[in-house]
Amino acid sequence: MMKKDEWQFEEKWPKMRPCVLKLLRQDSVSRSEWQELFMNVHLVCLWDDRNGPPRVHEALRTDILDFIEQAQKRVLDHQEDSALLKAYIAEWKKFFTQCTYLPLPFGQLETTLTNKASPSSQSKKNQNDESIVRKLMLDSWNESIFSAIKQRLQDSAMKLVHAERNGEAFDSQLVIGVRESYVNLCSDPEDKLKIYKENFEKSYMDATEAFYKAKAPLYLQANGVQNYMRWADLALKEEEQRAMKYLETRPGCTSVAALTECCVNVLVTEFKEQILAECAEMIKGNETDRLQLMFKLMDRVPDGIAPMLKDLEEHIVSQGLADMNSAAEFITSDSEKYVEQLLDLFTRFSQLASDAFSDDPRFLTSRDKAYKHVVNDISVFKLELPTKQKGIQNKTQPESKCPELLANFCDMLLRKTPLSKRLTSDEIEGKLKNVLLVLKYVQNKDVFMRYHKAHLTRRLILDTSADSEKEENMVEWLREVGMPADFVNKLARMFQDIKVSQTLNQEFKDALYLNSKEIIADYVNIKILNAGAWMRSSERVPVSLPRELEDYIPEVEEFYKRKHNGRKLQWHHVMSNGIITFCNEVGRFDLEVTTFQMAVVFAWNQRPKDKITFENLKLATQLQDIELRRTLWSLIAFPKIKRQVVLCEPEARSPKDFTDATLFWINQKFALVKNGKMQQRGKINLIGRLQLSTEKSKEEDNEGIVQLRILRTQEAIVKIMKMRKKITNAQLQSELVEILKNMFLPSKKMIKEQIEWLIEHRYMHRDEDNINMFIYMA
Structure with a gap:
């Protein structure tokens, strides 16, 4: 039953x-x-x-x-x-x-x-x-x-x-339908796509790889690299679109990425060397469209663009130096042409990086590295910075003269010159910003700072600034591009000094008017400046001033003593200038001269037609030999006039030709000549570039730059050691360069010497077990 x-x-x-x-x-x-x-x-x-x-x-x-x-x-x-x-x-x-x-x-x-x-099966089912x-x-x-x-x-x-x-047409839904059956067929809760991955995806990958492995070499051989790149790029795009249609695209599925990687390996990686072999010539020929295509392909390959970065860097260095050397005849004598040449190179290379590589940061870094090499190259012209150690003349590594020329160009834009007069305010600002752009790539910015400050001093002393607002803006722009704060603060202090000095000058004139000295007040303009921000004491040059000026000096000192008890005035005649009226047989002329030129010309004030020897002029003016030679030469061979103020015998080709017996006399036929006609009245500026430094201080300038670098290097090393307490040699050098890069790039020799000096003076010591490890000594 x-x-x-x-x-x-x-x-x-x-x-x-x-x-x-x-x-x-x-x-x-x-x-x-x-x-x-x-x-x-x-x-x-x-x-x-x-x-x-x-x-x-x-x-x-x-x-x-x-x-x-x-x-x-x-x-x-x-x-x-x-x-x-x-x-x-x-x-x-x-x-x-x-x-x-x-x-x-x-x-x-x-x-x-x-x-x-099982009791727990229900919870599993719910999951x-x-x-x-x-x-x-x-x-x-x-x-x-x-x-x-x-x-x-x-x-x-x-x-x-x-x-x-x-290229044959068919119903794509057939392939899609098969794919969907593979995707939906798996009942494995751990991997719903297991059957799809092990069968359909693998078969699709294998078929794709086989297709292009057979076709790609033949296409490359028949059509060349450039046509192959276009074909490969098109094939990659088509395969990506095809993969989006035929492969699974749900979140978490990597089929499309895997297929793309497969295609890249077969179409690009396999032929990487043949493709990259064309890169250097394409860059040289500025074939931006083809380079862009190559970049798109190579960027898909691991380390694919590394050779392209190297080719770009080598091109910029070689092309940049070639262009600079070919134009050396013009740019070495004209700072404006030099800066424009550098800016033209930067614009060209930036355009290449933009058009060919879409401003990719890696290519911009290569551009910057190569351009920095061009800017700091010394093959066109170089700056020597000799130093003296224990009485022995030493030569440091030559440097680029670029920072000096950039400072000169800034001076031409900020001073009243034909260049600044023909440019609008916006154009001047644009060119100054361009200078700052180039300045970012200059390694030894401390040289630029030294020259820029000297030019600013001239402009403020002679009152030749084209635009005072731009002058102050320039200081802020220098701060923005990372110039050292102590340098920028000194420049800002100079502007403050000028404003304070203007107030003092007016108060002094008012005092002269009260004492019935209107004549002096009308012609006097004093500038009382902070010595620390402006000059060095070594630049004070002794000179015998004309009596009119000698009588005027005590009054200034007495006035200042009443205003500021305890402060001492130091007269820097090397920075002074004035206007004298010069009379001769032809007419009457106003000459703008330096104090040294004034002292020389006043030697003939009581004997206008006498001839005076170089030795007697030295006694009369109390000027140092080299300063007297330089001053006389500016009166004998001033380039902007046809008839000179002073004549000499025998004729000299340079200041070095003067001897103690050389005779000098005032040219009684001196006159200004305009359009071939002799003028009986006129005004001429004989100052030219106001010499702020003596020959001695020029040497000190160069030596000062090196000495300041030594001090900065020592300071930075101590700062790092104080913070780190213990550091390797390699890490110390790396951090040191990072700290000093906005001023200068310290050489390995300098770093080594300063480390040894600091060890010798017990600021730090080497680890007993590792000579490449330094330890700070508190």
């Missing part, structure tokens, strides 16, 4: 099965049939939860396998690839749709089987929405039909993709 649960299964399954088959075939199911199926499954599972559910599950599996077997036969009836794919996709879509609906009535079956399996019946359907399809024909499906799909690559 049959058991009750078996009888119930046997009783109910024949009533359930017709509805199940209808659902598998996608036939129409009535509402009552649908509801009855729910009820029967529920009753069977409740009446006997031990034997009923497994038998329902097994019967369901049998019917599903029968249905799949029939579907397989319908698919395999088609031999042609497209027909096979269409048949498979059609069958799969029907079946996959039913994978959603068929499990619904069997909810109680799944609950019973899951609870029977995974794949039902038992759905898993059964997918696994059955996979085992029965998919495993049998998946190779044919893949091969057929890859043939269609291959045809598309060759």
Whole structure:
């Protein structure tokens, strides 16, 4: 006799099965049939939860396998690839749709089987929405039909993709349908894309690699590198678009990235050397479009652009130096042309980096590195900075003269010159900003600072600034580009001194008016300045002043003493100047002269027609030999006038030709000549470039630069050691360069010497176990 649960299964399954088959075939199911199926499954599972559910599950599996077997036969009836794919996709879509609906009535079956399996199964089921019946359907399809024909499906799909690559048209939905079946077929909760990755994705990658491995070498050989790059770039774009269509793109899936990497390896990496071999010539020929294409391709390859960066750097250095050397005849004598040449190079190289490499930071870094080499090159002209140590003349490494010429160009823009007069305010500002742009690449900015300060001193002393607002703006711009604060603060102090001095000057004139000395007051203009911000004491030069000036000096000192008790005035006649009226047989002329020129000319004031020897002039003026020679030469050979103020005998070609017996006399026929006509009245500036430094102080300038560098280097080393306490030699040098880069680039020799000096004077010492390790001594 049959058991009750078996009888119930046997009783109910024949009533359930017709509805199940209808659902598998996608036939129409009535509402009552649908509801009855729910009820029967529920009753069977409740009446006997031990034997009923497994038998329902097994019967369901049998019917599903029968249905799949029939579907397989319908698919395999088609031999042609497209027909096979269409048949498979059609069958799969029907079946996959039913994978959603068929499990619904069997909810109680799944609950019973899951609870029977283990207590924690329910929580696992909640984490995974794949039902038992759905898993059964997918696994059955996979085992029965998919495993049998998946190779044919893949091969057929890859043939269609291959045809598309060759320009043939087909229904792309066929490949997409196959991909979707691979993606949806897996029931593994840990990796839903496992079947897709192991089969479809791998097959697609292999087919793509094989296609281009066969085609790429032939195309390169037949069409050359430049055409190949265009073809490869187009192929990469097409494959990326194709991958977006045929491969899985859900979040977390890396199929498209993997395919792109595969294509890059086959199309670019394999031919990297052949492609890069063309780079140097392309850069030289400014073939920006082709370079941009090469950059796009090589940027996909690990370290692919490194050779391109090197080629760009070498081109900028070689081309930049070649252009500078070819124009050396003009730029060495004209700071404006020199700066314009540098700016032209920077503009050209920047344009190349922009057009060819889209201003990629890596290429801009190469541009900067190479341009810095050009700016600091010494092949066109160089600056020597000799130093004296223990009475021995030493020569340091020659440096570029660029900072000096940049300072000269700034002076031409900020001073009243033909250049500054023909430019608008905006144009001057633009050119100053360009100078600051070049200045960023100058290694030894301390040289620029020294010359810029000297030029600013001249402009403020002679009142020749074209625009006082621009002068003060320039100081702030220097601060913005990273110039050392102590240097910028000194410049700012100079402007403050001039403003304070103007107030003092007016107060002094008012005092002269009160003492009925209007005549002196009208002609006097004093500048009382802070010695620390302006000059060095070594630049004070003794000179015998004309009596008119000598009488005037005590009054200034007395006035200042009343205003500031305890302060001492030091007269720097090397910075002074004035206007004298010169009378001779021709006429009357106003001469703008330095104090030294004034002292020389006044030697003839009581004897206008006498000839005086060089030795007597030295006694009369009290000027040092070298300063007297320089001053006389400015009166004998001033380049802007045809008739000179002073004549000499015998004739001299340079100041060195003067001897103690050389005779000098006033040119009684001196006159200004304009348009070939002699003028009886006029004014001429004989100051030229006001000599702020003596020959002695010029040497001190150069030596001062080097000595200041030594002190700055020592300060920086001590600062680093104080902070780090213990540091390696390599790290110390690296941090030292970082600190000093806004002033100068210390040489390895200088760093080594200062480290030894600091060790000798017990600021630091070497580690006993490691000579490359330094330790700070508090």
